[in-house]
Amino acid sequence: MKTRYTFGGDEHLFVECSEEMSLAPFFKVLSLTEAIKKGNIEGVTEICPANASFQLRFNPDIIEPNTLLNKVKKIEQESENNIQKEIKTRIIEIPVLYNDPWTHETLMRFRDRHQKPDGTDLEYASEINNYQSVEAFIEAHSSSPWFVSMVGFVAGLPFMYQMVEREQQIQVPKYLRPRTDTPKLTLGHGGCFACIYSVKGAGGYQMFGVTPLPIYDPKQDVRYLEDFMVFFRPGDIIKFRPIERNEYDQIVREIEVNTYKPNIKEVTFNLDEYNRDINSYNKNLVQKISE
Incomplete structure (x- = not known):
């Protein structure tokens, strides 16, 4: 499935990589959250990975929600052909x-x-x-x-x-x-x-x-x-x-x-x-x- 982005209240962005669990979406989540962490996006206060999704908590006084969304989408595009396969x-x-x-x-x-x-x-x-x-x-x-x-x-x-x-x-x-x-x-x-x-x-x-x-x-x-x-x-x-x-x-x-x-x-x-x-x-x- 195409990655799904959803805002949760004023401070959260939920990113769903798959509707069903397998190891492939887990590794995509792992790669994306590591890339976001390395990106040091100003205003992101917490990164919470899950089975086939992850959630970001951010400070809307520091970063506007759609600005964050665009930054994360760009990281996903850049990481698309470079998903981590070994840990x-x-x-x-x-x-x-x-x-x-x-x-x-x-x-x-x-x-x-x-x-x-x-x-x-x-x-x-x-x-x-x-x-x-x-x-x-x-x-x-x-x-x-x-x-x-x-x-x-x-x-x-x-x-x-x-x-x-x-x-x-x-x-x-x-x-x-x-x-x-x-x-x-x-x-x-x-x-x-x-x-x-x-x-x-x-x-x-x-x-x-x-x-x-x-x-x-x-x-x-x-x-x-x-x-x-x-x-x-x-x-x-x-x-x-x-x-x-x-x-x-x-x-x-x-x-x-x-x-x-x-x-x-x-x-x-x-x-x-x-x-x-x-x-x-x-x-x-x-x-x-x-x-």
């Missing part, structure tokens, strides 16, 4: 206790808001994605890597896009009505996106499990969050690893005494190489986290 990033292993007792208790309390009141979220997701069992669904969910395309909405919450062929993507609708409760660090899913709830609160995504790893710490007491309170960054690649309750408890104890170190490897991601052979590229990525 240096991280692949991060995230341990997950699927079908845990805490999200199970919560989802059973809110069955009247669910499409399938007589089952669980994992059973529902398995069924509508044509998996023969919950175990087969968990294998599909955890075996492929996921791309962090956005961090936000709630502080530290990552939106993750599954790195598989489109026809293989797991898709699940949100609850019919949102819950008023979601346990902290719940692994959720809505539409084609996975997320991890960084804090306890309301939510509507299907709940598959929990991770023991804090991903947002405003006090920065957690060892691996000492440099920055938010764990994830756009462009991170995530590999979920199913764990049992005993390992979950052990990781929690290690985090409490600040001895736990997440499994993170530095990698280079190239969009063109990925698109040429997704399965082989993913296999090499996943292998790096176990080296």
Whole structure:
């Protein structure tokens, strides 16, 4: 689609690069926001990238809205044949206790808001994605890597896009009505996106499990969050690893005494190489986290 520009109130310009999510519009957003940042447009106070769009906040007393619009359109035209296709990033292993007792208790309390009141979220997701069992669904969910395309909405919450062929993507609708409760660090899913709830609160995504790893710490007491309170960054690649309750408890104890170190490897991601052979590229990525 042609890039769509919309003003939001007096101080925001919303730029939509695509109506549907894929990695290509993410990289266009990445390139445009980097070019805008380097352009040092006077009056722009904030740049907020999202999955396939971004929003600029500006001071209308410094720059007139249509002047900003024209400057951004010019940057887009100049960047059209120079979209960034390669980034240096991280692949991060995230341990997950699927079908845990805490999200199970919560989802059973809110069955009247669910499409399938007589089952669980994992059973529902398995069924509508044509998996023969919950175990087969968990294998599909955890075996492929996921791309962090956005961090936000709630502080530290990552939106993750599954790195598989489109026809293989797991898709699940949100609850019919949102819950008023979601346990902290719940692994959720809505539409084609996975997320991890960084804090306890309301939510509507299907709940598959929990991770023991804090991903947002405003006090920065957690060892691996000492440099920055938010764990994830756009462009991170995530590999979920199913764990049992005993390992979950052990990781929690290690985090409490600040001895736990997440499994993170530095990698280079190239969009063109990925698109040429997704399965082989993913296999090499996943292998790096176990080296």
